Amino acid sequence: MRALYTVLLYLATPFVLLRLLWRSRALPAYRRRWGERFGFVTPPPAPVAVWVHAVSVGETLAALPMIRALVARHGERHVWVTTTTPTGSERVQALLGEAVVHTYAPYDLPDVVARFMRRVRPAKIVVMETELWPNLLRAAAAREIPLFIVNARLSPRSFRGYSRVPGFARRTLADCAQIAAQSDADAERFRQLGAARVVTMGNIKFDQAVPDAQVALGRALRGRLGERPVWVAASTHEGEDELLLGAHRQLLQTHADAVLLLVPRHPQRFDAVARLIERERFTLQRRSVLGALDGSPAPIDAQVLLGDSMGEMFAFFAAADIAFVGGSLVPVGGHNVLEPAALGLPVLFGPQMHNFIQARDLLLDAQGGVGVDAANLAETLRALFDDPARRIALGVAGRAVVAANRGALQKLLTAIGEV
Incomplete structure (x- = not known):
């Protein structure tokens, strides 16, 4: 064989x-x-x-x-x-x-x-x-x-x-x-x-540290976005962006000033997703043209901010009120839901999470995450934006899950050293 x-x-x-x-x-x-x-x-x-x-x-x-x-x-x-x-x-x-x-x-x-x-x-x-x-x-x-x-x-x-x-x-x-x-x-x-x-x-992704510099960058970005409702769709794949933009269009009917931070998983898709956003007639701002965020205080008034940069995912999470983790509305298997949970965000994900079953189940059991599909995503977002107390409770529960499951890294290093 x-x-x-x-x-x-x-x-x-x-x-x-x-x-x-x-x-x-x-x-x-x-x-x-x-x-x-x-x-x-x-x-x-x-x-x-x-x-x-x-x-x-x-x-x-x-x-x-x-x-x-x-x-x-x-x-x-x-x-x-x-x-x-x-x-x-x-x-x-x-x-x-x-x-x-x-x-x-x-x-x-x-x-x-x-x-x-x-x-x-x-x-x-x-x-x-x-x-x-x-x-x-x-x-x-x-x-x-x-x-x-x-x-x-x-x-x-x-x-x-x-x-x-x-x-x-x-x-x-x-x-x-x-x-x-x-x-x-x-x-x-x-x-x-x-x-x-x-x-x-255990999963060493629980031991991943939240970079302070990224959190500061995210806060600066949020300062440019203002008090608008902000949600991030992270690590999205082809076939998923259309569904997320459709949910955002529905959200804008009740939250007209809402903004979506759309972050494709692969950089080779940045330009294609930008064209899709414009074709769907949303106002667009690209992260790549903003430069340093601690300079001009000019507000960002676009309906969709495209995260076309590398290494800034924690910053996008830190700028948002709610996180949706991609690869889960299409048969990819999902991505790391622990990163937004570590920052205390409510975490949403679709039904295709077979690559992150343990993390998904832990968040669901602790009521730190919410499973959605393309049909109910917009309504879930509306409900969470209208209920700050529930958003906070979800975020606190998710952060507690991450904290309670740390320690795999030290066990792993010990095991590698012993052989």
């Missing part, structure tokens, strides 16, 4: 490269640094204590406290960080700079993985969430390099997919030194696939 997987992956490689070229039309970074994806990286100046892999922005931000702790333990340039997407790469470089060595991750081809391993020679490998790469796992085990899958989650949908190849899944998972699952349910699904070394450590 591994041989079949590898042959199919080799056959797919030309199409993978064509897809990179296709995506580079909107984001030119996709056509750069291809050598890194094939393992052609410069050997590090010092031994690599830990190689951390985080796919894109969400995983990178979740891993950030862990990476900083590893740098503090092992020293600068002793931690190698890989991502798969240019946006993840940009976040690593912006947030960690020269403290780590950063490249794209190698494709899961035996010769590519071997080349990368020969050059990097990591002492340990830490893979965020659910990146099960059979050839990487086999290469690590063959070299006796402990590989950890951390903050691991396995949705029922993914479990059903892996269950179709039970022997392959079991042998792949056997190459892991340890799987640190987010929840007992995730851990049990891994065990049912045949994983032997599984523990529940």
